[in-house]
Amino acid sequence: xxxxxxxxxxxxxxxxxxxxxxxxxxxxxxxxxxxxxxxxxxxxxxxxxxxxxxxxxxxxxxxxxxxxxxxxxxxxxxxxxxxxxxxxxxxxxxxxxxxxxxxxxxxxxxxxxxxxxxxxxxxxxxxxxxxxxxxxxxxxxxxxxxxxxxxxxxxxxxxxxxxxxxxxxxxxxxxxxxxxxxxxxxxxxxxxxxxxxxxxx
Amino acid sequence: xxxxxxxxxxxxxxxxxxxxxxxxxxxxxxxxxxxxxxxxxxxxxxxxxxxxxxxxxxxxxxxxxxxxxxxxxxxxxxxxxxxxxxxxxxxxxxxxxxxxxxxxxxxxxxxxxxxxxxxxxxxxxxxxxxxxxxxxxxxxxxxxxxxxxxxxxxxxxxxxxxxxxxxxxxxxxxxxxxxxxxxxxxxxxxxxxxxxxxxxxxxxxxxxxxxxxxxxxxxxxxxxxxxxxxxxxxxxxxxxxxxxxxxxxxxxxxxxxxxxxxxxxxxxxxxxxxxxxxxxxxxxxxxxxxxxxxxxxxxxxx
Numbered sequence: 008x009x010x011x012x013x014x015x016x017x018x019x020x021x022x023x024x025x026x027x028x029x030x031x032x033x034x035x036x037x038x039x040x041x042x043x044x045x046x047x048x049x050x051x052x053x054x055x056x057x058x059x060x061x062x063x064x065x066x067x068x069x070x071x072x073x074x075x076x077x078x079x080x081x082x083x084x085x086x087x088x089x090x091x092x093x094x095x096x097x098x099x100x101x102x103x104x105x106x107x108x109x110x111x112x113x114x115x116x117x118x119x120x121x122x123x124x125x126x127x128x129x130x131x132x133x134x135x136x137x138x139x140x141x142x143x144x145x146x147x148x149x150x151x152x153x154x155x156x157x158x159x160x161x162x163x164x165x166x167x168x169x170x171x172x173x174x175x176x177x178x179x180x181x182x183x184x185x186x187x188x189x190x191x192x193x194x195x196x197x198x199x200x201x202x203x204x205x206x207x208x
Numbered sequence: 209x210x211x212x213x214x215x216x217x218x219x220x221x222x223x224x225x226x227x228x229x230x231x232x233x234x235x236x237x238x239x240x241x242x243x244x245x246x247x248x249x250x251x252x253x254x255x256x257x258x259x260x261x262x263x264x265x266x267x268x269x270x271x272x273x274x275x276x277x278x279x280x281x282x283x284x285x286x287x288x289x290x291x292x293x294x295x296x297x298x299x300x301x302x303x304x305x306x307x308x309x310x311x312x313x314x315x316x317x318x319x320x321x322x323x324x325x326x327x328x329x330x331x332x333x334x335x336x337x338x339x340x341x342x343x344x345x346x347x348x349x350x351x352x353x354x355x356x357x358x359x360x361x362x363x364x365x366x367x368x369x370x371x372x373x374x375x376x377x378x379x380x381x382x383x384x385x386x387x388x389x390x391x392x393x394x395x396x397x398x399x400x401x402x403x404x405x406x407x408x409x410x411x412x413x414x415x416x417x418x419x420x421x422x423x424x425x426x427x428x429x430x431x432x433x434x435x436x437x438x439x440x441x442x443x444x445x446x447x448x449x450x451x452x453x454x455x456x457x458x459x460x461x462x463x464x465x466x467x468x469x470x471x472x473x474x475x476x477x478x479x480x481x482x483x484x485x486x487x488x489x490x491x492x493x494x495x496x497x498x499x500x501x502x503x504x505x506x507x508x509x510x
Contacts, residue, residue, distance in 0.1 A: 042420075148396045
């Protein structure tokens with residue numbers, strides 16, 4: 008298993024690389040631009056720091072590649088890692104996503120039709136607590152899984168089993184990312200404060 | 209006969225609760241059914257125990273604090289009391305053996321009637337499976353052979369069971385990851401917490417990047433200093449400062465040349481060298497000396 012400290016090291020290295028790349032390109036950048044670049048480099052560093060090719064990391068990288076502005080940064084950061092694999096994975100993801108959406112639409116229509124019938128039956132029979140609650144609970148869980156799918160990159164085209172696994176991976180790497188970034192920012196702030204104080208003095 | 213009815217209804221309840229998980233999937237859960245006779249095989253005591261175990265929910269968990277805090281979830285208007293009956297995470301049944309049967313009695317009576325009327329085949333099948341699944345996943349001493357009448361072949365149910373087991377196992381791991389999830393029972397609430405956690409982490413990343421961007425107009429200038437300072441601060445903690453120190457030194461060499469793919473390779477070659485000595489020697493001075501050695505090497509290479 009990948010220990011978190013190793014991940015942190017790798018992530019930090021790659022992130023620094025990315026930052027330097029993006030900073031060397033342009034001299035003057037807007038705050039928002041800078042923030043976006045920083046975040047992007049952090050995300051890609053995170054995704055590539057994962058030695059095991061998780062699907063969310065591939066999805067992240069492929070999304071970043073789609074954006075034409077960032078492709079240079081991405082390609083430089085990744086180095087000579089196989090872009091072909093990513094291309095394939097993106098194509099696969101897209102096709103799976105479409106398939107999944109079609110299925111979902113069909114399911115939804117069938118389920119809603121069935122639901123209406125069920126509701127009618129229930130009304131006729133008298134709404135029992137347990138059934139009512141179950142349907143609500145089911146609905147809730149469905150909604151939650153939808154939200155989770157949206158949150159995890161590349162989660163749209165995954166069944167729930169792998170979704171949970173991807174979510175676990177993603178949470179782990181997010182934690183690492185946050186820790187490293189926080190320490191970097193804190194150190195930078197301290198440094199700048201010192202510098203300012205020195206200037207004042 | 210009464211016992212059988214009871215078990216049936218209990219199974220009914222139970223299965224419905226686990227239907228939550230089945231509905232999570234994209235593919236519609238296959239209709240499964242085992243022979244009804246299998247139901248008879250199960251000793252009613254065990255069935256009761258099984259069924260009652262998940263019913264021990266803390267209704268408080270489902271009430272306001274968790275529900276209200278979630279911005280994304282669209283909360284139903286029904287009272288939380290309904291949830292307490294339904295939302296029982298099979299995962300926790302291990303700890304939940306001593307459930308109170310009192311709570312379930314009125315529900316059982318109602319559900320018996322419902323069940324008799326509806327004969328909902330799907331849910332019945334799921335119930336049976338869910339119960340079986342639960343016992344499998346939790347390694348209870350119970351034998352769970354469930355059957356619903358008019359339901360499909362066993363292969364489906366087995367597959368469904370295996371799937372549910374997988375999901376449960378992974379949900380367990382997830383709960384350990386996300387802080388504060390172990391107390392919560394019920395798939396929906398756990399998912400809620402997970403979603404919140406992921407969102408908060410993502411937001412933190414954004415804020416941190418904003419802070420970093422706001423710090424200085426040109427990031428490049430202070431990067432080396434930042435890294436060296438951070439290396440000092442992180443010395444005791446992560447021990448990754450050697451890795452941090454290396455890129456700026458290497459970059460000092462490379463920047464006049466412009467960033468070409470070759471230097472990047474060089475950095476990657478250097479880093480593994482850094483990591484190994486750094487692991488053994490945590491003192492700053494020793495790493496510094498190693499760093500200087502490596503930079504010399506790099507200069508030689510270039």
